[in-house]
Amino acid sequence: MQGQKPDQGNKPSDEELIARFQQGDSYAFDLIVKRYKQQLLNFVFRFLNNREQAEDVVQETFLRVYRKRHAYKQVAKFSTWIYTIAGNLARTELRKRKRRQLFSLSDIGMEEKDYEIASDEYNPEKYTNTVMHEKIIQREIDKLSVKFREVIILRDVQGLAYEEIAEIINVPLGTVKSRVNRARLRLQEKLRQYL
Amino acid sequence: MQKSRDYSHLYSRLIDGELSIDERQILEKHLEENAQEKQRVEQLKSLRNAMQNLQPVKISDDFSTILRARIQMEKKVGRLSLVSVLQAWRVPAFGVATAVAIFIVFSFLQPSRNQIFSSDSQPVPAIELGGAMQRIPAANIHYSLDHFDAPPASGRRTGMQKTPNIETAEKMHTAKFATTDSLTKPENPAVKLNTAQVQFTY
Structure with a gap:
């Protein structure tokens, strides 16, 4: 079905796009994919730390949006809805992975060795951008429990507001703030030699 | 401290x-x-x-292409699954339709209760009761296999005879069995009376 291209000068909101898609405008769906694929991939990748699996999850997220487009009601932001879908799928993938890991425990030791960094002399400003590279942060994110991991990613990596995070993971606002604080303190504790 | x-x-x-x-x-x-x-x-x-400042992960160039292909495939599979569902339900649906058709046909062909018991409207042949002859319309005699109810002693009388007692009913019952082809006369009517109901209307 051919959709009408939106006016480039007047960028449609997410809610307008999904409304058009619900009315059969498949071009609106293409715009949604274009708008969200990168940020969803970042979110899911930081959650799973596996690019291939993350991309599969994002694909599945958009398929769910396609299938369940009429389930979306404009009582919530579209971004909240799509992040909720992606987060649920990522958690499911994580559970599958844990079940698989029960049968292959040999990877654990190797992962630890990859990030050995021995340096007592460091300049915090310098090391923020050099030594404390992504793999170290990612390793420590992976060690967080799921409930801390998802809030710290949504808050500090994705830059979402606390209120939106509360809606996405369906917990009270105070709980989100508390979890973000505790997740940050844990990461700071683990990474302080690199900070 | x-x-x-x-x-x-x-x-x-x-x-x-x-x-x-x-x-x-x-x-x-x-x-x-x-x-x-x-x-x-x-x-x-x-x-x-x-x-x-974590570096964003670059998405595959063919991400959108793969997604479109998956959606197209899903559309086809969706159509196929609808067809397969219909095919899977074809046999049971045919069976149900046949059963309904048979039920309808039999319900029309089955004779009504009035037709079956039309002989009830025929009077029972005369029965000798203590030397007196009387006719009781067969429609006024109803049988069931549960129990025997004697007519009320103080029932309203519109007829010409006295209220029949159990003995009288026993005789009539015997007579009824004797005159009905479809029923077999019981060997011991007295016992059979316990499971028969005779109602009289006067």
Whole structure:
């Protein structure tokens, strides 16, 4: 079905796009994919730390949006809805992975060795951008429990507001703030030699 | 030694700029007095900056192409699954339709109850009751296999005879069995009366 291209000068909101898609405008769906694929991939990748699996999850997220487009009601932001879908799928993938890991425990030791960094002399400003590279942060994110991991990613990596995070993971606002604080303190504790 | 108060629950709110002026002043004063905690807050700021500056993962070039292909495939599979569902239900649906058709046909062909018991309207042949002859319309005699109800002693009388007692009913019952082809006369009518119901209307 051919959709009408939106006016480039007047960028449609997410809610307008999904409304058009619900009315059969498949071009609106293409715009949604274009708008969200990168940020969803970042979110899911930081959650799973596996690019291939993350991309599969994002694909599945958009398929769910396609299938369940009429389930979306404009009582919530579209971004909240799509992040909720992606987060649920990522958690499911994580559970599958844990079940698989029960049968292959040999990877654990190797992962630890990859990030050995021995340096007592460091300049915090310098090391923020050099030594404390992504793999170290990612390793420590992976060690967080799921409930801390998802809030710290949504808050500090994705830059979402606390209120939106509360809606996405369906917990009270105070709980989100508390979890973000505790997740940050844990990461700071683990990474302080690199900070 | 007095232990200093723990303000760590406010650190994130300080970093995010969510503290009120009063809270901020109290916390900043605490940090000025505690260099270790101040360093901790600085590390938290560095951590947040590092998290915000993580390199985005580049998405595959063929991501959208693969997605479109999957959607197209799903559309086809969806159509196929609808057809397969219809095919799977074809046999049971045919069976149900046949059963309904048979039921309808039999319900029309089956004779009504009045037709079956039309012989009831025929009078029972005369029965000799103690030398007296009387006719009781067969329609007034109803049988069931449950129990025997004797007519009420004080029932309303419209007829010409006295209320029949059990003995009379027994004779009539015997006579009825004797005159009905479809029924077999019981060997012991007295016993059979216990399972028969005879009603009289006068």
